[in-house]
Amino acid sequence: MARFVRWYGSGPLHLLVLIASFALTGYAMLRLFAVQPWGVAVWFVGAAVLHDLILLPLYSLADLSAVSVLRHRAVGRPTVPWINYLRVPAFLSGLLLLVWFPLVLRLAVPYSDDTGLSDSVYLGRWLAITGVLFAASAVAFTVRVRRMRRAGRGGESRPATAP
Secondary structure, eight states: OHHHHHHHSSOHHHHHHHHHHHHHHHHHHHHHHHHOHHHHHHHHHHHHHIIIIIIHHHHHHHHHHHHHHSOOOOTTSOOOOOHHHHHHHHHHHHHHHHHHHHHHTTOSOOOHHHHSOOTTHHHHHHHHHHHHHHHHHHHHHHHHHHHHHHHTOTTOOOOOOOO
8 A cells, every 4th residue: 555655646545536536527528518519618718718817817916915915913923824814715705706707797697587586686695605704714713813822832833743
């Protein structure tokens, strides 16, 4: 087993899950290409171009801006790696907006017959979910800061110990 882990870099369960995910992806691609080959190809190229040329620079700039603006901290306070407490809810909120933007921004024909909802509820619900995500992240950050203060570690990080 150790030889396999050295060769592959992880355990056999990881390899099995990776092979299964590639098989599922291949099956989905075959099914999609059988129905609309040009539509899938255009969507894939468009998504890659949109992400790589527009979205990646935008969220990289937003991340660098947040780090540079909020990097100053009070002396003597515990140092907690806070940026992920901002990144995670922002990512999840952005992902929800990316998936549901036609409904959130009222750009699509409403699905009121299918869902029983008017198109006016999506923006408020997306904002509510975003608020809950950031509030939960703030609570988790506060709990982490309090634990660090109680432990009296300040800004030091304890080295990992082997079991």
